[in-house]
Amino acid sequence: MGVQLAQMLREGTKKSHTMAENTGFVACFLKGTVEKNSYRKLVSSLYFVYSAMEEAIEEHRNHSLVGKFYYPQLFRKSSLERDLSYYFGPNWRNEIEMSPAATAYVDRIRRLSQQNPTMLIAHFYTRYLGDLSGGQILKNIAVKAMGLNDGQGVAFYAFDAIPDEKVFKNEYRETMNQLPIDQATAQAIVDEANDAFRKNMDLFKELEGNLILAIGKLLFNSLVGRQSKAAQGQPISAE
Ligand code: HEM
Numbered sequence: 528m529g530v531q532l533a534q535m536l537r538e539g540t541k542k543s544h545t546m547a548e549n550t551g552f553v554a555c556f557l558k559g560t561v562e563k564n565s566y567r568k569l570v571s572s573l574y575f576v577y578s579a580m581e582e583a584i585e586e587h588r589n590h591s592l593v594g595k596f597y598y599p600q601l602f603r604k605s606s607l608e609r610d611l612s613y614y615f616g617p618n619w620r621n622e623i624e625m626s627p628a629a630t631a632y633v634d635r636i637r638r639l640s641q642q643n644p645t646m647l648i649a650h651f652y653t654r655y656l657g658d659l660s661g662g663q664i665l666k667n668i669a670v671k672a673m674g675l676n677d678g679q680g681v682a683f684y685a686f687d688a689i690p691d692e693k694v695f696k697n698e699y700r701e702t703m704n705q706l707p708i709d710q711a712t713a714q715a716i717v718d719e720a721n722d723a724f725r726k727n728m729d730l731f732k733e734l735e736g737n738l739i740l741a742i743g744k745l746l747f748n749s750l751v752g753r754q755s756k757a758a759q760g761q762p763i764s765a766e
Contacts, residue, residue: 567611
């Protein structure tokens with residue numbers, strides 16, 4: 528029997544999960560305050576991160592350990608492309624840029640891909656199991672807060688090729704637990720997953736400035752008695 532990597536990851540990243548949920552951007556998001564300009568920046572960052580991650584998955588398709596996590600039904604790159612073209616328009620490729628936190632995240636994935644591919648498993652876990660877990664809640668919040676229609680702008684949350692997310696998550700956990708790795712390697716994967724959570728928090732922190740500005744404008748407008756866009760049922764925007 529292999530080590531119980533799935534349980535180790537779940538237990539070993541619990542604190543990081545709570546910290547991520549408590550970053551200003553995520554806490555505001557969960558309360559329904561989603562600022563479109565910040566949100567589309569996050570989608571841009573995620574696009575760079577998933578592109579790097581999925582490139583690494585393809586590259587290590589035949590790797591004895593990493594290759595077991597070749598699940599194209601999880602791939603998010605093309606759904607993020609659809610969302611970017613919704614938020615930025617057809618010229619989105621020229622509109623988005625890689626932020627400092629996204630650059631650090633992508634650099635880490637690329638370095639691991641070259642030097643220590645087994646550690647990529649921590650990155651797949653952190654993003655994909657998270658997406659499969661909180662996705663529906665986040666999608667509903669995004670749709671409501673930004674007044675999105677017809678599922679536009681939320682392709683990222685839809686896993687069309689995964690009929691039952693719970694079943695799939697259990698299969699993924701089983702794959703993790705079947706890995707022929709020792710305890711020390713498993714612990715290194717947990718440590719890397721905590722670093723991946725930190726990298727995600729850095730993406731969120733980068734967006735706080737925009738969000739605070741937008742909330743400040745809303746507050747200002749309400750203090751001086753102007754009707755805010757949000758009060759009219761419009762998404763708020765810092766622009
Ligand atoms: C926006 C706030 C968030 C909410 C509401 C949320 C919600 C959830 C929920 C409901 C679960 C399922 C727990 C279970 O299976 O019992 C979960 C698991 C998970 N979340 Fe989150 N989450 C959030 C943020 C994040 C972030 C920012 C990340 C990392 C980027 C993340 C990564 C994960 C992972 C890896 C799991 C799987 C845990 C495991 O079973 O091993 N989550 N989340």
